[in-house]
Amino acid sequence: MTLYEPVIGLEVHAEMLTRSKMFCSCAVVDNTEAPPNTATCPVCLGMPGVLPTLNAEAVEMGLRVGLALGCTIPPFNQFARKNYFYPDLPRGYQISQYEYPLAINGFLDIDLPDGGTRRIRVRRAHLEEDTGKLTHTGDGASLVDLNRAGVPLLEIVSEPDLRSAEEAEAYARQLRSILQYLGVNHGDMSRGVLRFEANVSVRPAGSDELRTRTEIKNLNSIRGMVRAIQKEVERQIHLWESGQGVRQATLGWDDDRGQLIIQRTKESASDYRYFPEPDLPLLQISPEHVAEVRQGLPELPAARRDRFCRDLGLNRADAAILTAEQAVADYYEAALAAGGAPQPVANFLIGEIFRLMNADALGRDAIGTIKVTPEALAELLRLAQEGAINLNTAKRVLDILYAEGGDPARIVAERGLAQVTDEDAIRAAVDSVLAENPAEVEAYLAGSEKVAKFLMGQVMRALRGKGQPQAVQEALDEALAARRS
Numbered sequence: 178m179t180l181y182e183p184v185i186g187l188e189v190h191a192e193m194l195t196r197s198k199m200f201c202s203c204a205v206v207d208n209t210e211a212p213p214n215t216a217t218c219p220v221c222l223g224m225p226g227v228l229p230t231l232n233a234e235a236v237e238m239g240l241r242v243g244l245a246l247g248c249t250i251p252p253f254n255q256f257a258r259k260n261y262f263y264p265d266l267p268r269g270y271q272i273s274q275y276e277y278p279l280a281i282n283g284f285l286d287i288d289l290p291d292g293g294t295r296r297i298r299v300r301r302a303h304l305e306e307d308t309g310k311l312t313h314t315g316d317g318a319s320l321v322d323l324n325r326a327g328v329p330l331l332e333i334v335s336e337p338d339l340r341s342a343e344e345a346e347a348y349a350r351q352l353r354s355i356l357q358y359l360g361v362n363h364g365d366m367s368r369g370v371l372r373f374e375a376n377v378s379v380r381p382a383g384s385d386e387l388r389t390r391t392e393i394k395n396l397n398s399i400r401g402m403v404r405a406i407q408k409e410v411e412r413q414i415h416l417w418e419s420g421q422g423v424r425q426a427t428l429g430w431d432d433d434r435g436q437l438i439i440q441r442t443k444e445s446a447s448d449y450r451y452f453p454e455p456d457l458p459l460l461q462i463s464p465e466h467v468a469e470v471r472q473g474l475p476e477l478p479a480a481r482r483d484r485f486c487r488d489l490g491l492n493r494a495d496a497a498i499l500t501a502e503q504a505v506a507d508y509y510e511a512a513l514a515a516g517g518a519p520q521p522v523a524n525f526l527i528g529e530i531f532r533l534m535n536a537d538a539l540g541r542d543a544i545g546t547i548k549v550t551p552e553a554l555a556e557l558l559r560l561a562q563e564g565a566i567n568l569n570t571a572k573r574v575l576d577i578l579y580a581e582g583g584d585p586a587r588i589v590a591e592r593g594l595a596q597v598t599d600e601d602a603i604r605a606a607v608d609s610v611l612a613e614n615p616a617e618v619e620a621y622l623a624g625s626e627k628v629a630k631f632l633m634g635q636v637m638r639a640l641r642g643k644g645q646p647q648a649v650q651e652a653l654d655e656a657l658a659a660r661r662s
C-alpha cells in the first residue's frame with residue numbers, strides 16, 4: 178500500500194482592528210452586538226456614483242503584519258475589482274488586490290510537536306474588504322446584514338508547505354498569536370474575526386509532485402479546520418487508492434455534523450475577471466515609511482519566548498506556553514515585577530491557574546479577568562518560599578483567591594492556614610499517631626518501608642495538612658529510630 182503525504186496551504190482572512198471600514202468612514206462594529214444594517218453608508222452599500230477612499234490605518238496594520246512575517250513590501254500597490262455576484266456583496270464586486278499585493282515572500286517558523294521548527298513560506302498578504310453576513314432562516318428566507326460589508330480584511334496566503342493537519346494547526350495558532358501581539362486582530366474566532374481556507378492535496382510520500390487539490394472554505398475555528406483537513410486527507414487517499422482520483426472542487430465544512438460538503442467545481446482566477454480598480458489611485462509605499470513601521474513593531478511571540486528562556490531560565494516548552502497568548506505573557510511578567518520568582522510563578526500559572534480556568538471553560542486570553550491578581554500570585558508564592566505555608570496550603574489558598582479574590586497573607590492569617598513549624602506540636606502529633614497505629618509501627622520495624630509513607634500521611638493529617646513537611650519527616654524518623662533501638 179502506498180504511503181501518502183498531505184500537501185496543505187492555508188489562506189487566513191483576518192479582520193483588521195481599525196476604527197472605520199476599508200473604503201468609507203462607517204464604524205467597524207461588533208457583529209454580535211450592533212443591530213443589523215446600522216453601520217452602513219452609500220459607499221459600503223454599493224450605491225451608484227459613490228467613490229471609495231482608502232483607510233490609511235488598515236494599510237498601516239497590513240504593513241505591520243507583512244513585516245512581522247519577514248515579507249518584502251513592493252513600492253507600488255494596486256487595488257483590483259474581483260467580480261462576482263452574491264447577495265452579501267452589494268456592489269457585485271469586491272475591492273481586493275490581485276497582481277500587486279501589499280506584501281510578498283515572507284515566512285513563519287512553526288514549532289513542531291517533536292520540538293523542532295520548520296519554515297513555512299508566506300506567498301503574499303493583501304488587503305481587501307469583507308462581505309456582509311447572510312442568515313438563512315430555515316423557512317426559505319435569507320436575511321442580509323451589511324454592517325460587515327467593507328470591513329478591512331488582510332488575506333495571508335501560505336505556500337503549500339504544510340505536511341499535516343497538526344502543522345496547519347501550529348501555523349494557524351502562531352499566526353493568530355502574532356496578529357494579537359501586533360494589535361491588528363483580537364483573535365476571537367467566535368466573532369468571526371479570523372477565518373481560514375485550506376487547500377489540500379495528497380501525494381505518495383517522498384514524491385515532489387503536486388496533485389489535484391481541493392479547497393475547503395469558511396473554516397471558522399482552528400479546531401474545525403484541523404478536523405476538516407483530516408477528513409479531506411482521508412477522503413483523497415481513499416479516492417486515489419480506489420482508482421477514482423481526485424477532482425478539483427470547493428468544499429464546505431459542517432462543524433456540527435463533522436462533514437465535508439462538496440459545493441462546486443472550483444472557479445479559477447479568470448472567472449472573476451479581475452481588473453484594476455479605477456476609483457483608487459496606485460498606492461505608493463516609500464522605503465522610509467517601511468523602515469518606520471518596522472521600527473515600531475513590538476516584541477513578537479517567538480522573540481519573547483526566546484527571551485524567557487535566555488533571561489529567566491525557563492525551558493522552551495514552558496516559555497512557548499507562556500508567550501502564546503499576549504495576555505498570559507503580560508500577566509506572567511507582572512507577577513515577576515511584583516517579586517515572583519520565574520520558575521515557581523511559571524509552575525503555578527501553567528499547572529494550577531490554567532487548571533482552574535479550564536474547569537470554568539475560560540480561554541487563556543481571559544487571564545486578565547480572573548480574581549487572582551499577578552501581585553497576589555507573587556505574594557502567595559513568597560509565603561510558600563519563606564515557609565509560612567507549605568505547597569499544599571498554597572494550592573488551597575490559590576483556590577480561595579480564584580473564587581473570591583483577596584490578599585494571600587490575610588487569607589492565611591484569618592483561616593489559620595499558617596504552616597506548623599513548632600517542634601513540640603509536631604512531636605506531639607507524631608507520638609499520638611504512633612500510639613494509635615501500633616500494627617503499622619510493628620510492620621515498619623519489621624522492615625516494611627511502605628508504611629512509612631502511611632504514617633507520614635497520618636501525621637500531616639493530624640496537623641490538618643499544615644505541617645512543615647521536612648520538620649514532620651525528621652520528627653517521625655527520629656521517633657521511629659528511637660523505637661527500633
Ligand SMILES: [Zn+2]
Pocket residue numbers: 198201202203216217218219220221222327
Ligand atoms: Zn460605509
